[in-house]
Amino acid sequence: MIKAGIVGGTGYTGVELLRLLAAHPNVELTVITSRGEKGVQVSQLFPNLRGRVDLAFVEPDDALLKSCDVVFFATPNGTAMQSTPVLLEAGVKVIDLAADFRLRQADEWEQWYGIPHACPELLAEAVYGLPEVNRRAIQTARLVANPGCYPTAVQLGFLPLLEAGVIDRQSLIADAKSGVSGAGRKAEVGILLSEVSDSFKAYGVPGHRHLPEIRQGLTAVAGQPVELVFVPHLTPMIRGIHATLYATLVDSDVDLQALFEQRYAAEPFVDVLPPKSHPETRSVRGVNQCRLAVHRPQNGKTVVVLSVIDNLVKGAAGQAVQNMNLMFGLPETAGLEGIALLP
Amino acid sequence: MIKAGIVGGTGYTGVELLRLLAAHPNVELTVITSRGEKGVQVSQLFPNLRGRVDLAFVEPDDALLKSCDVVFFATPNGTAMQSTPVLLEAGVKVIDLAADFRLRQADEWEQWYGIPHACPELLAEAVYGLPEVNRRAIQTARLVANPGCYPTAVQLGFLPLLEAGVIDRQSLIADAKSGVSGAGRKAEVGILLSEVSDSFKAYGVPGHRHLPEIRQGLTAVAGQPVELVFVPHLTPMIRGIHATLYATLVDSDVDLQALFEQRYAAEPFVDVLPPKSHPETRSVRGVNQCRLAVHRPQNGKTVVVLSVIDNLVKGAAGQAVQNMNLMFGLPETAGLEGIALLP
C-alpha cells in the first residue's frame, strides 16, 4: 500500500482527493493536515466520509509528511513550494494541485502570482501532469505539477488540432464556463448561493492566471507560439467545466472527427463523442473523464470543440490520482473507475 | 455472476440501477427493456454510461426475462404485476421498484392506484423490502416489494421510537421534502426547471399514495394502529429526501440518542449522527445511506427526527440492490460501497 499524505485537506480538491483515495485499492491515507482544523475529525467537516475516513486533521509538519510515499498539496498557491524541496530530498514524491510548479519560468510565475518563487531550481524538473501529453515523463517524475481545471479542459480540446497543424495558431479562442466549486471553499461574498445562483457572468476577462498556463501548454504541443483569448465564466452549478473552443482551419480537408477519435483512441479518460454531439457536464459528474465533441458549423472555416470535465476530478483530484498511478507503476485507472452520477 | 434484467430502464430509477449494477462485482447485466427506446444504445440515452454499459434497449419480452436470475421492475405502477407471476413460476426472482406489491390489501391498492390488482394472490407472499425491518424474510423471498422513497426515509426515522413504545402512536407528523428526480423522468410542465427551480411548495396534502404504505409499515412495527399526517414538498434540487418527523413523547425519561444508536448499531446503511446534528441531503448523494439525527427541542414533549436519504439510492435503486444482495446470499454491501459526492 502506498502511504499518502494530503496537505490542506479542507478545500474542495482536498475532500475530493479524500473521497478518491479512501476508495483506492492501493493507497493508505496516513496524514492529512490543516492548520485551521487541527484536531477535528475529517468526517466531522465532511460528513460524506463518515465511516470511511478515520483520520483527524493535524498541524502541517514536514517530519510527519516524510513518512509518506507521496504527498498531495491541495493548498493555496505558494504553499507547496515551501515544503517540496525537503520532501523530495527525503524521497517523497510530490503532486501539487496548486499552481506552484505549473509555469516553467520563475519570472512569469512571479508576474501572475505576485510573489517570488521559493524554489525556481525545481521548475525545470517538475513535470506538467497532463498524462495525455506527458505520460512517459510522469512515470518517472518525483514532482508533478497537476494542471489547472480550465487548462485541462482547454488543452485536451485543442491538442489534436495543434498536433496536426490544421488550425491557425494565432487566433484561438477559449470560452470556458465553470461551476462555482472551482472558486474554492472560501468565505467570500461573491460565491454565495444568493449571489451566483440563477445568474451568469464572465470574470477575469482582462487576464486570468490560467492563461499563461494554457498558452505554455499549447505552445509546447504545437512546437511554436500559440496566441489565445481566454474568457472564463461562472455558471450556477456546483461542479463542471464546459470549454467552447474556436479556431480557424488552415486545412479545409481534414476529417476532424477522425482526427479526434484517432488521437484519443488509447486514452482511458478522454472520450470523443459521435458527430453532432453536445456533451453535458453532468455526464462527467464525479468522474475522471473528459468528453469531447468537434463541430464545423455551416461547414465554414471555424472549428468548434466542446470539452467537458468535472473540475474537481479530471480538473484536479482525479487527475492527481491518475498521475500518482503513473508515478507508482499502478494501472492508470486504479481507483478511478466510478461512473458519473446522472441525474 | 448473477444475471440481472431491468424492465423499464429509461427512468431515473432505471439509470441509477444501471449505474449500480454495472459496477457490481457479482452481477452481469443481460437484458434491459423499454418499449419506447427499443434498439437505442443505453449509453446514448445516458451518456454517463458510455464505455460501461454495452447494451441496447429491447422490447419487453417475458421469454427473454426468464433467462435472468433476477428481474428488476423500474416501471410505472401497474406494470410489474402483469409479468411477475410468469417470472416467479420460471424461477426468476423479482424486485419491483414500483408500488405493485407494497400494500398488503388488494382493495387498498385499488383505492389508491385506481386499477384492480392483477395478482392479489401474490400480495401475501411479497416481502416488503426494508432490510432494517425484514432482513430475514428478504433473504428467502422470491418477490420483494422495494419501498417507496418517502416511506424509507420516514419509517427509518420513526422505527426506534415505535419499537420502543415511547411515543404517542396517534399523532405522528412527517413533513418531507424531496428533490425533483422523485417525480420521475416524465414530460410534464410541472417539473420543468423553469417551474420548480428557485421555488418551494407542498403538494398532495389532501392525500399521497405513500401515506398508506407508511401507515402500514409503521403499524406493522408498532404492532398497533398508527396515525400519521404526511405532507410532501418539492424542493429545487435533483436528488435527496429530507424527512422532518414529529412525535409526542409518552416516556419523558428515554435517552433518545442511545435508543437510536443502539437500534442501528449493526445496520450498514443507517448512520445515527451525534447529538445536535443536522444531516444534509448532500451527505448521502449517490449512496445507499440513511443519516439520522434525533432532537428534543427545549427539552419538551416533542421529539424531532431528521432523516435524509438519496431518493434514487436508499430510496429506490440502491435499496433494490441491497435486497438483491440479501436474496442471493451476497455480502449486503456488495456494489454499494461508494462514497457520497460532496460538494
Add this chain to the structure above:
Amino acid sequence: MIKAGIVGGTGYTGVELLRLLAAHPNVELTVITSRGEKGVQVSQLFPNLRGRVDLAFVEPDDALLKSCDVVFFATPNGTAMQSTPVLLEAGVKVIDLAADFRLRQADEWEQWYGIPHACPELLAEAVYGLPEVNRRAIQTARLVANPGCYPTAVQLGFLPLLEAGVIDRQSLIADAKSGVSGAGRKAEVGILLSEVSDSFKAYGVPGHRHLPEIRQGLTAVAGQPVELVFVPHLTPMIRGIHATLYATLVDSDVDLQALFEQRYAAEPFVDVLPPKSHPETRSVRGVNQCRLAVHRPQNGKTVVVLSVIDNLVKGAAGQAVQNMNLMFGLPETAGLEGIALLP
C-alpha cells in the same frame, strides 16, 4: 416627499429596501450609510440600481440621519438600539428591520441575543410591525420593530386559528423552509453555492432566535400562552419562505376555509387560496404578499396551513415599507404594487 435614510444598506434587506424606496412615489432617499463601503456608489455594489439610485454610501452619522423623516435600520442585531433614542428625540421615526425591538422583555432579549439591551425603556413603546395584527398602533408609532421573516410567515398562518380558539395552543408545530438570502449577505462558508445548492437541511433545531418572537406574537394573539416547536430549514433557492404549520383542532366543526377567508378579506397583502391549493414561493417572488392555504388531511384532527412569503419583502423590506406607509398616513399599498416575477 418623505425623506428616508437607510442605515446599513449593504445587505440583502438593504438592497431590497433601496429597490422598493427608489420606486416609491412618496419617498426621497436622502441618506444611506455603510462603514465598510463608505464612498462607494450604491449602484456599483448593486448594479440593478444603475440609473435609479444616485447615492453613495456614507459613514454612519446621527447628525445626518436626524435630517430624515424616517430611518430604516437594515443592520445586524444590536446596532439600531444604539442610535434609536437620539433619533426619536430628534423627531425622526424609526423602523428597525433587525431584532432589537421585537421582544418585549429585555432579559429575554439578552438571553437570545447575548448582549444587554441598550435602551430597554423603549421596548414598551416599540410597536411590533405586523400590520395584520397591530395596524392601528403602527399608525401612531414612532418606533416600529419590523417582524422577522419566519415570524411573519408563521404568525399569519396561525393567526385565524388562534383568534378563533379552534386549536390546541399547547402543541403547535412550525416546519419552515427558507431560501438562502435569509442568512444574509455575509462571507460565510456555510452559505456558499457549493455548500447549499442541490442539498437540503434543517438547522437550529435545538433553538432559533425567531422562536421567542413567534411565541410572544402568538401568545399576544391568543391571549394565553402558546407552545410551539419551530424547525427551520435551508432550501436551495435565493428568496422565499414556506412555512408548513400543524395544529390539533379542538373544534371539529369549524369551516377552516371560511375562517381564513373572512379573517383576511380586507387585508391587501394576505391572499387566501382556494381549497386544496398549494402555494409556491415563486408566486410571491419580489412582492409584499403572503399566500395561504389551509388543509385538513383525511378530515382528521390535524389542521395544516401552508404559508408563503418572500423573506426579503413581506418578511423584511416590503413589510417595512408597509409600516412606513401606515406611520405616515399614506395608502398602505403605496410603492408595493409590483407583480411577482414568474417564472
Add this chain to the structure above:
Amino acid sequence: MIKAGIVGGTGYTGVELLRLLAAHPNVELTVITSRGEKGVQVSQLFPNLRGRVDLAFVEPDDALLKSCDVVFFATPNGTAMQSTPVLLEAGVKVIDLAADFRLRQADEWEQWYGIPHACPELLAEAVYGLPEVNRRAIQTARLVANPGCYPTAVQLGFLPLLEAGVIDRQSLIADAKSGVSGAGRKAEVGILLSEVSDSFKAYGVPGHRHLPEIRQGLTAVAGQPVELVFVPHLTPMIRGIHATLYATLVDSDVDLQALFEQRYAAEPFVDVLPPKSHPETRSVRGVNQCRLAVHRPQNGKTVVVLSVIDNLVKGAAGQAVQNMNLMFGLPETAGLEGIALLP
C-alpha cells in the same frame, strides 16, 4: 387606454406580457386566448397574477381580436402569420413575438422553419422591432416582428463595432448562454429540472434558427455581408442571456469604451458599464435592459463584448411593450420602469 389582446398567453412570454401589461398605465387588457386553457382564469394558471388580472382564457377568435387596438402573438412559430392579414386589414396593429415576420426572405424562412410562409407579401412591410436600430420605422409600423432573445443580445453587442467599421465582418463569433425559460413552457424531458439543473451544455451547434436572423440584422447594420459563428448554450437558471462576443479589430486605435458609450448614450434600455466590468444576468432580471461591457484582453487584436439581457423581457415581452409604446406614441419607457430583482 389602448385595448390589448394576447394570442397564446400560456407560455413564458405570454405570462411576462401579462405581468407587464397589467401594470402598464396606458393599457387595458381585453382579450387573452388559448385553445388549451379555454375557460380557465389566467390567475389560476399563473398565481402571481391573482388579484391583478381578472381575465379568463378564450378560444382564439379573429372577430374578438379585431376589437383590440393591438394584438400580441405569443404563439409558436407559424401561428401569427395565419391571422395577421385579417387583423391588419381591420386596423389592428400586430406585434409578433415569434419568428413569423423576422426574416425578410420567404424562402429563407421556409428553409429554417420548415413550412411555407402564409403571407410573404407582408414580409417587406414588417418592421424588425429592434428600437435601437429601427426606432423611426417602428413608430409608424402596423406590423412589428419582435426580435428573438439571442438576436437581441448579440446584435446590441456587435452594433457599435459594425456601424463604426472597426472589425473584420467575416469572423464574428457569438458564444451565447441562455436560461432554461428560453426553451419555453413545454412538456419536454430535455428541460426538466432533473435534466438541466447542475449541468451545462451547448446545443444546436450545427445550426440554430436564430443564426439567419442575427446575420440578417448585422448585415443590415454593416451594409455589407457579415459572417458569424453562433453557439448557444443552456445554463441552469430560469431567466437571462449572456452573450460573449468576439471579433477581430481592423482598427487598432479605436477607443472602444467611448464608441460604445456614445452609440448608446441616448438609449433608455441599453447600459454600457464602466471599463473592466462583467455584467451579470441577474442585474437585468425582470427588466427591459441590456447591459454591456467591452474588453480588449491583453490589448490584442480581439475585442470581447459581454452582453446581458433578460430573455423574457428585453428578449421578448419587454421589447414588445417598448415597440407598442413607440407604435402608439407613448413614452418609450411607459410600463417598463421596474428595477431588477437582486438578489
